[in-house]
Amino acid sequence: MAQAQIRRAIESGVPDHVPLLHPKLAKNYGNWKYHDRPRPGVLHHVSHTGDEVWTVRAGTQRQMDVFTIRTLCDIADQFAEGHVRFTIRSNIEYMVSSEAQVAPLIAALGKHGFPVGGTGNSVSMISHTQGWLHCDIPGTDASGVVKSLMDELHEEFTREEMPNRVHMSTSCCEINCGGQADIAIIIQHTKPPVINHEMVANVCERPTVVARCPVAAIRPAMVNGKPSLEVDEKKCICCGACYPPCPPMQINDPENSKLAIWVGGKNSNARGKPTFMKMVTSGLPNNPPRWPEVAAAVKNILHVYKDDARPWERMADWIERIGWPRFFEKTGLPFTKYLIDDWRGARTNLNASTHIRF
Numbered sequence: 095m096a097q098a099q100i101r102r103a104i105e106s107g108v109p110d111h112v113p114l115l116h117p118k119l120a121k122n123y124g125n126w127k128y129h130d131r132p133r134p135g136v137l138h139h140v141s142h143t144g145d146e147v148w149t150v151r152a153g154t155q156r157q158m159d160v161f162t163i164r165t166l167c168d169i170a171d172q173f174a175e176g177h178v179r180f181t182i183r184s185n186i187e188y189m190v191s192s193e194a195q196v197a198p199l200i201a202a203l204g205k206h207g208f209p210v211g212g213t214g215n216s217v218s219m220i221s222h223t224q225g226w227l228h229c230d231i232p233g234t235d236a237s238g239v240v241k242s243l244m245d246e247l248h249e250e251f252t253r254e255e256m257p258n259r260v261h262m263s264t265s266c267c268e269i270n271c272g273g274q275a276d277i278a279i280i281i282q283h284t285k286p287p288v289i290n291h292e293m294v295a296n297v298c299e300r301p302t303v304v305a306r307c308p309v310a311a312i313r314p315a316m317v318n319g320k321p322s323l324e325v326d327e328k329k330c331i332c333c334g335a336c337y338p339p340c341p342p343m344q345i346n347d348p349e350n351s352k353l354a355i356w357v358g359g360k361n362s363n364a365r366g367k368p369t370f371m372k373m374v375t376s377g378l379p380n381n382p383p384r385w386p387e388v389a390a391a392v393k394n395i396l397h398v399y400k401d402d403a404r405p406w407e408r409m410a411d412w413i414e415r416i417g418w419p420r421f422f423e424k425t426g427l428p429f430t431k432y433l434i435d436d437w438r439g440a441r442t443n444l445n446a447s448t449h450i451r452f
């Protein structure tokens with residue numbers, strides 16, 4: 095009987111967050127009367143019980159070393175009330191119970207180099223995929239692009255001067271676990287994979303690799319007397335999907351793996367329905383550690399949007415109003431037939447509702 099009562103670890107799903115909430119958030123859960131934003135980066139929530147909570151949001155470099163995390167935790171202990179949470183865009187938030195705690199907390203964050211902002215109509219932290227640190231197939235770093243871009247855009251993080259919120263993302267392969275964003279930076283392979291035939295038979299499940307190709311460009315083949323694969327390069331769209339199940343199909347290349355910028359995606363249903371982003375420039379060099387060409391292109395699009403959009407227009411709304419020809423005219427980006435693919439069949443067979451999630 096005693097054995098049956100042992101609590102076993104739950105090895106699926108996220109842990110229950112409620113015991114970890116700031117006590118005032120737990121007490122007033124679902125009972126908030128209103129909230130406002132006294133300044134960029136600070137949210138002020140008032141409950142029906144009269145309780146008040148100030149939340150201070152700061153940007154981080156996303157993938158952090160243990161010393162940085164300890165610094166953030168020390169700030170929570172000394173200047174807040176020991177509770178933090180991370181937003182989906184990797185901002186850290188501190189909750190405090192009195193307005194008097196807000197200014198010293200912001201000063202402590204600033205002293206350690208963490209900008210306060212990311213609320214309202216700002217450029218929030220860039221969400222990114224795992225990059226070199228965690229994933230086995232990336233063609234570029236993701237957190238590196240984010241860090242170098244946010245170094246240049248951090249004034250737009252600390253102010254709320256954009257027409258509407260701006261969500262940006264980066265993805266380090268074309269399979270793109272980064273999702274939709276107002277501006278997205280995505281790796282783009284431009285050459286078919288180069289196959290290491292010596293390795294294929296030892297490392298790859300050939301039927302799995304063949305099945306993986308979206309355009310049926312891969313066939314089994316015997317090469318030098320060994321079972322291997324071949325690619326019909328006329329069909330290959332250089333998507334990179336065959337590389338994860340078969341690393342000998344090497345597609346990453348310092349010269350031919352480029353970066354492309356897509357704009358106008360959003361997940362929310364607010365004002366307009368969710369939209370798919372579209373590619374507006376490509377072939378930018380994959381140039382670590384600061385990716386200057388990508389930063390220049392992103393800043394150009396962002397500043398044209400900031401100057402030209404009407405209040406509350408998201409990137410997609412703005413483009414819809416002015417039209418794609420004017421978008422290319424205003425941003426000075428060269429238009430080619432390969433950009434802004436708007437395949438008509440997409441209207442009926444692609445998911446365009448936030449009610450369905452995969």
Ligand code: SF4
Pocket residue numbers: 223224225229230231232233236265266267268269270271272
């Ligand atoms: S975008 Fe691609 S490479 Fe990057 S983490 Fe996601 S699956 Fe991995």
Ligand code: SF4
Pocket residue numbers: 286287306307308309310311312325329330331332333334335336337345
């Ligand atoms: S890169 Fe994509 S299209 Fe080309 S062979 Fe591999 S899976 Fe097929």
